């Protein structure tokens with residue numbers, strides 16, 4: 001939609017081909033239905049949040065950055081607001097308002113929109129695009145912009161089939177993997193904690209050879225298969241990048257604000273105020289109830305031991321688990337639950353200053369289909385807006 005709008009503004013006669021019965025099916029579900037449309041941050045923060053190929057994004061971002069996206073949407077009548085973490089949403093909290101705003105602009109730009117039409121092939125003559133095959137019929141064109149997405153949430157339309165067309169034309173794909181996706185773990189105690197959310201915890205992921213590949217603080221959630229929540233989704237992008245398909249260790253620091261010494265003092269204080277109680281009944285102020293038996297068991301301590309009899313060695317074991325609760329990560333929940341696709345068309349085959357294919361004249365590639373992905377916060381849509389706009393004006 002963004003590519004169609006900017007191409008039309010640049011004076012081209014534009015037809016938009018969409019295989020769904022309506023536009024923006026994925027946009028509709030973004031930001032839990034509120035659409036985190038971009039991030040109101042400095043340019044350096046945007047690039048820091050792009051996980052794959054941030055340098056490729058320079059021209060596209062500077063030609064249409066977050067401020068330009070916000071100015072455009074507001075000038076078209078869609079009021080925006082900035083929330084925690086500089087995340088930008090429509091004031092209405094409805095993603096449908098973003099879709100409607102773009103649809104209205106497509107209308108006023110006289111873009112011809114073909115719904116329920118699938119691109120099945122691309123006609124190339126002497127290295128140049130001459131047509132798009134849509135449901136078996138060839139539509140002639142001078143230029144073709146692809147914005148068909150990756151492979152995640154295929155029910156929204158992005159099923160990755162266009163990758164096969166591009167491969168048949170000589171383009172290559174980097175390894176395509178789910179990212180920003182919940183992680184599966186094999187520790188059974190996790191499944192019993194499903195629904196429990198932890199705030200202000202730290203999570204560290206160790207890749208092959210015990211190398212730390214991710215470490216950050218935030219919120220996470222236990223589920224019936226493993227772990228999820230914002231902190232884990234971010235961790236998954238690094239899991240997919242550096243350890244995809246491998247079993248690796250994750251560690252939760254349940255008390256990241258406390259040093260081991262501070263935590264020991266805290267434990268002693270809690271034990272003192274629960275003097276005659278069993279260990280299992282003395283940690284209520286420190287931990288969510290459901291987590292207490294797990295922590296005690298993993299620390300190898302006796303849950304029934306009276307706290308005034310707990311030795312310093314036993315306390316140290318408890319502290320060890322509180323600071324480094326181990327999880328055996330086995331994989332991801334796959335494309336059906338992945339917010340983003342990592343990997344895609346090799347960016348080396350695309351001119352970053354136009355989004356034009358270096359292999360086929362008149363073909364432009366944009367958005368999630370490219371080997372570009374970012375963390376949550378509005379950065380992935382910004383990639384789509386920026387690359388779509390640059391392809392349109394090119």
Ligand SMILES: Cc1cc2nc3c(=O)[nH]c(=O)nc-3n(C[C@H](O)[C@H](O)[C@H](O)COP(=O)(O)OP(=O)(O)OC[C@H]3O[C@@H](n4cnc5c(N)ncnc54)[C@H](O)[C@@H]3O)c2cc1C
Pocket residue numbers: 017018019020023024025026027029030031032035036037038117118119120147148149150152153156157158159161162338339340366367368369377378379380381382384
């Ligand atoms: C649950 C969820 C929540 C998300 N929330 C956010 C968020 O809040 N903020 C953020 O920045 N990012 C978010 N994202 C990521 C963001 O939605 C994507 O990065 C972005 O939509 C990619 O845009 P795109 O145009 O490249 O592809 P898509 O949005 O996937 O659009 C591709 C379009 O091409 C159509 N298509 C595909 N193949 C064909 C074909 N052969 N013929 C015709 N049409 C075709 C599809 O039907 C689809 O409409 C979220 C993703 C998911 C799954």
